[in-house]
Amino acid sequence: MSARSQPGPALLARERPAGVGPGPGPTLPASLRALVRSSLPFLLLLAVWWAATTALHPRATVLPSPAAAARAAGPLIAEGILPDYATASLKRIAFGGGLAIALGVPAGLLLGSNRLLSVAFTPFLKFFQSLSGIAWLPMVLVWFGFTERTIQVVILYTALFPIVFNTMTGLRTVPPRLADGLRALGAGRWRLVTDVWLPGALPSIIVGIRLGIAYGWRALIAGEMVVGAGGIGFLLFQSRSFQQTARIIDGMVVIGLLWIFLDAGFLRPLERYTVERWGLVQR
Amino acid sequence: MDDGGGCELSARPGPPALARERTPTGVKIQIIALRHEYRADDGRQLLALDGVSFDVSENEVVTVVGPSGCGKSTLIHIIAGLVRPSAGEVWVDGQPVRRPGRDRGVVFQELAILPWRTVRRNIGHGLEIARVPREEREKIVDRYIELVGLRGFEDRYPHELSGGMKQRVAVARTLAADPKVILMDEPFAAVDAQTRITLQQELLRISVLTMKTILFVTHSVDEAVFLGDRVMVLTRRPGRVKESVSVPLPRAQRSWDAVNRDPRFLAVRDHVLQSVRAEVAS
Numbered sequence: 001m002s003a004r005s006q007p008g009p010a011l012l013a014r015e016r017p018a019g020v021g022p023g024p025g026p027t028l029p030a031s032l033r034a035l036v037r038s039s040l041p042f043l044l045l046l047a048v049w050w051a052a053t054t055a056l057h058p059r060a061t062v063l064p065s066p067a068a069a070a071r072a073a074g075p076l077i078a079e080g081i082l083p084d085y086a087t088a089s090l091k092r093i094a095f096g097g098g099l100a101i102a103l104g105v106p107a108g109l110l111l112g113s114n115r116l117l118s119v120a121f122t123p124f125l126k127f128f129q130s131l132s133g134i135a136w137l138p139m140v141l142v143w144f145g146f147t148e149r150t151i152q153v154v155i156l157y158t159a160l161f162p163i164v165f166n167t168m169t170g171l172r173t174v175p176p177r178l179a180d181g182l183r184a185l186g187a188g189r190w191r192l193v194t195d196v197w198l199p200g201a202l203p204s205i206i207v208g209i210r211l212g213i214a215y216g217w218r219a220l221i222a223g224e225m226v227v228g229a230g231g232i233g234f235l236l237f238q239s240r241s242f243q244q245t246a247r248i249i250d251g252m253v254v255i256g257l258l259w260i261f262l263d264a265g266f267l268r269p270l271e272r273y274t275v276e277r278w279g280l281v282q283r
Numbered sequence: 284m285d286d287g288g289g290c291e292l293s294a295r296p297g298p299p300a301l302a303r304e305r306t307p308t309g310v311k312i313q314i315i316a317l318r319h320e321y322r323a324d325d326g327r328q329l330l331a332l333d334g335v336s337f338d339v340s341e342n343e344v345v346t347v348v349g350p351s352g353c354g355k356s357t358l359i360h361i362i363a364g365l366v367r368p369s370a371g372e373v374w375v376d377g378q379p380v381r382r383p384g385r386d387r388g389v390v391f392q393e394l395a396i397l398p399w400r401t402v403r404r405n406i407g408h409g410l411e412i413a414r415v416p417r418e419e420r421e422k423i424v425d426r427y428i429e430l431v432g433l434r435g436f437e438d439r440y441p442h443e444l445s446g447g448m449k450q451r452v453a454v455a456r457t458l459a460a461d462p463k464v465i466l467m468d469e470p471f472a473a474v475d476a477q478t479r480i481t482l483q484q485e486l487l488r489i490s491v492l493t494m495k496t497i498l499f500v501t502h503s504v505d506e507a508v509f510l511g512d513r514v515m516v517l518t519r520r521p522g523r524v525k526e527s528v529s530v531p532l533p534r535a536q537r538s539w540d541a542v543n544r545d546p547r548f549l550a551v552r553d554h555v556l557q558s559v560r561a562e563v564a565s
Contacts, residue, residue, distance in 0.1 A: 181395030279442025
C-alpha cells in the first residue's frame with residue numbers, strides 16, 4: 001500500500017506527505033507502527049551481520065551467518081531442547097524473582113519506615129549489592145553444590161537488593177501530609193502501610209522490581225552456565241564445547257526476546273494499571 | 284463531661300483557664316495556655332505559640348487570622364494531635380487531646396487526599412477506617428458527593444480534577460467521617476481567586492446545613508470575617524490571642540454580595556484588617 005493510493009485523513013497525510021515513498025501507510029494502527037519502528041535497529045544489526053559474513057567468509061565456528069543461525073534454530077525447537085530450556089529458565093526467574101519481591105518489599109518498607117534504621121543499613125546494603133550474585137557463586141556452590149537451589153539463591157540474592165533499596169527510597173518520596181490526613185481520619189499503623197506508604201512508594205518499587213528482575217535474569221544465565229542443570233545459560237555453555245556457534249547465537253536471541261516479553265507482559269502492565277492510572281508518572 | 288457549669292459560651296479569650304476543672308456546657312474545643320517551641324532548620328529555638336487560650340462552642344465557626352509565621356498552622360496541628368505542644372492542653376468534647384483521632388477532622392492547606400483512590404473511595408476512606416459496612420458507606424458517600432457538587436466525577440482519580448474539585452473532595456472526606464469538630468488549615472489558599480470565592484460560599488452553606496463546629500485558620504482577613512461567627516486575631520510570632528471579634532451577620536444570611544453591602548460587616552472587616560496590619564507593621 002502506498003501513501004498515494006490511500007491518502008488517509010488530512011492530519012496524518014501532513015505527517016507523511018504523499019510521494020515520500022512506500023512505507024507503513026497512515027492507516028496502520030499506532031501499536032503496529034511502534035512495533036515496526038522499534039524493529040528497525042534490529043534489522044540494521046541483522047544487515048550488518050549478514051554483510052560481514054558475506055564479505056569476510058569467516059569459518060562457521062567463529063561466526064555463523066544469519067541464515068545458518070536460523071537453520072540451527074529448526075532442530076533446537078523440533079527436538080524440544082529450546083522450549084524445555086526456556087521453560088526451565090523462566091520458572092527459575094519466576095521463583096527467584098517472586099521470592100525477591102515477597103521478601104524485598106516488606107524489608108524495604110520496614111527499613112524505610114524508620115530513619116535510624118535506613119541510615120544504619122544503607123552502607124550495609126550498598127556493600128552487599130556490589131557483591132553481585134555471581135561473586136557469591138563459588139561460595140554458594142560449596143554450600144549447595146551443582147543444584148537447582150544454587151541457581152535460585154543466586155537469582156534471589158541479585159534481585160533482592162535493588163528491590164529493598166528502591167522500596168526504602170520510595171517511602172521518602174511520599175508526602176508526609178498524606179499520612180497526617182489519614183491519621184486524622186483515625187487510621188492505625190497498618191492502615192498507613194497499606195493505604196499510604198505502599199501505594200505511595202509503588203512507582204519506586206516498580207523501578208526496583210524491574211532492575212531486580214533484570215539483574216536476576218543476567219545472574220540466572222551465568223548460574224546456569226556453571227551449574228549445568230538445563231536452561232538457556234546451560235545451552236550456551238554446552239554449545240560452546242562443541243563449537244556450535246549458531247546455537248550459541250540462537251540462545252542469546254532467546255535470552256533477549258524472553259526479557260522483552262517478560263517486561264512487556266508483566267512489568268509494563270503492572271505500571272500501567274497502577275502508577276500511570278493514578279497520575280503518579282507520566283508517559 | 285460537664286454537669287452544668289454556669290458559664291455558657293465564653294466569647295472572650297479570658298485568662299489562662301488551667302484552673303478550670305470542667306468543660307463548660309456547649310464548649311466543644313477548649314484551648315488552654317498553649318505554648319509551643321520548636322527547633323528551626325538552622326538550629327535556633329523558636330517560640331511559635333505563647334499562652335494561647337480560647338474556646339470554641341458547639342456549632343460555632345471560629346476563624347483564626349494573623350500574620351504569617353504566627354503559629355496558626357501549628358495550632359491546628361496541635362489540636363489535631365499531630366504535634367505535641369511544649370506546654371498547655373487542648374480538650375475536645377470533654378476529652379484531652381493526646382493523639383490524632385477521628386473525632387477531629389482536618390482539612391489541610393496542601394492536598395492530603397490520596398492520588399491512588401478515586402473520588403468515591405477518597406470520600407469514603409474515613410468510613411472505611413471506621414469499618415462502616417459497605418452499603419451504608421456508599422449511601423453516606425453519595426450524600427456528600429451531592430453536597431460538594433461532585434456528581435459525575437465519582438470514579439475519577441484526583442489528577443483528573445481541578446484544584447478546586449480536589450479540595451472539595453478533601454472537605455467531603457472530612458465531613459463524611461462525621462467528626463465532632465472540623466479543623467481547617469488554610470484549605471483554600473492554593474486555589475485560584477474565582478474558585479476560592481465559590482468554595483467559601485459552599486463551606487458557609489455546608490456549615491449552616493451540617494451545624495458542624497469548625498475552627499478555620501487563614502491569613503486572609505476577608506475569608507476569616509466572611510466565614511466566622513468569631514474571628515480570633517493572633518499577634519505576630521510568638522502567636523498570642525490579640526483579640527476576639529464577633530461578626531454581626533448570621534452565617535445563614537451571608538453571601539459575598541450581601542456582606543459587601545452590609546455596613547456592620549464592613550466595619551468589622553476594617554477593624555480586623557487594621558488589627559492584623561498593626562501586627563505586620565510593628
